[in-house]
Amino acid sequence: MYRLYGGLGSPYSLKVRAVLRYRRLPHIWIAANDPTTMGRLFAQVRAPVIPVLEFPDGTVMNDSTPLVAELERRHAERSVVPDDEAQAFAAFLLEDMADEWGTKAMFHHRWNLDRDQIQMGRWLAFDRFRGQGRERIETFGQTFRERQTGRMALVGCTPQNAPVIEASTERAFDLLDVMATDEGYLFGSRPSLADFAWFGQFSQLATDPTPHDLMLARAPYLMRWIAGLDDVSGVEGEWREEPTAAMLGLLELAAEVYLPFLLANAQAAGRGEETFSVELMGRPYSQGVFKYQVRCLAQLREAYTGLSDAAKTRVDGWLPAAACAALAG
Template sequence: MYTLHGALASPYSMKMRAILRYRRIPHVWSQGASARSAAAQVKAPVIPVLEYPDGHFAYDSTPLIHDLETRHAERSIVPDNPVHAFVAHLIEDFADEWLTKAMFGYRWLEAIDQEQMGVWLAFDMLQGGSLAQIEGTARPFRERQVGRMALVGCTRDNFPLIEASTRHVLAALEAHVTDRHWLFGTRPSLAEFAIFGQISQLGVDPTPQAMLRAKFPFTYRWLAHVDDASGVEGGWDERLSPVVEALLAEAGRIYAPFLLANAAAIAEGQDSFRIEVDGMPYTQGSFGYQVKCLNALRRRHEALPDSVRGEVDALLAKHNLMVLFA
């Protein structure tokens, strides 16, 4: 039996819980003090942490996904078509590393979100202990998170670009989910779960929840379907759907220049970088982890069979993503 140590307010925890549910992998969901203890068992003290049946612990949702794929063959979340598999991995990375900025920004920019989510997150962590203790724990936690805004690029100056990109993604999903529920067929892929993880938090926090209900109501409802898709049976389509093309286009518009600018800053020893898209600026401190993500995408691209590389490259070029692999 696996144990997933996580939190309701963690997009990557929700992503992994939904994957375990869909794949019908027996597991226990654990949060609060046990999650904090589990985080101390891994190199970087972050959640979620997956505790394996043999007692060892591992973290980082993307490696966990691939390890579970090697251990459990049934109900895979990687499309059979190698072109679609590559695209799904790219969209997963885009969601994990770019859409997460919407989650963080919406949560900590405005006072109404700071205050509610600060006490709710403390409530989740403590699971009791008195209102005074919850409020006392929430205050320094909220201040710490707000203080990290500039570090992760979620400033007021940057947020117009983050929000515009998020709305493009939501609009593409809204047009799709009323027609065809999943991205690559009649079953979910790792791309849906990554998108779900981030948007699941927008569906809870006051400001973005109001936006979802007003502008993207079916996407908001879709979140509940992804959260537990254990009853879904289906297969993979042979052709890419328009929503996948729309997501690739947004990744090419925003994520490709973001990754390249960050990698250049790291290579040149700079502690920050700046991009501008559609007249909207974005500035952030440079992060080594995003270079790791870029290199992982490049290794995956290099490993493509010759028989599909041309098709993948044509798709990447169409959406301004080939620059990542040149």
């Protein structure tokens, strides 16, 4: 039995839980709100963040991408990685974009406006202190709100960057809304790791007040797709041989936004700089350097250069030359 410690307000927790459900792996979902338990678990991982997955053999891991990869290594049935080598790489890239860029949409909308700050601060506090009194919940909710709004510039969620974050989010909304009605999932009639990654981020937007209203108006079928993907243990399906329109559209968005963002971050880190600026979607974007995202680019480059010639030719046909050059290093 797997034991997954997470939270409803954590996109990565819901991503991993949905993967476990789809793969029909016996597990228990446990709210990560007991300090003693979480202290024991965090002592066994590099960074004290959720979700934390305790494996049946006692292994403890966190960070959703390596968690999903480890589940792939241990279990062959109902894989979330497409069989086709080129599509598997595309799924890895789109998962990475959801985890590292899509989360900006969640953070921006959750902590930008008062209505979202107040509700989500209180709800996240409730998840931790439910049953311990309204005063304690709302006091911690205000403290947590202040802490999170104070971190917005650190993760790039500034007024200057808001147009890029919002425009890229709306593009993804549009692509996935059409996919929900016309194609099912990004790589066929069964979900991939990329579907689960976007589900994780957008599950939060479907809940928080302002992005909920935006999604309902702009992408109503995406909203319903998100509700369904929370548990697709009953879904049977096939990988599609030809790329879906949604996959190609998200790869285009990755080439336009995510890969230039990663490249600028890595170049600034290489020069020992603390911040970087780059033009994305014709707009200025700047933030502090993130070492973790330097590693993300390195991993994408390793995966890309490791492709067979045939698979690389297919990937190169899906991405513009500049994006391929960024991946090639």
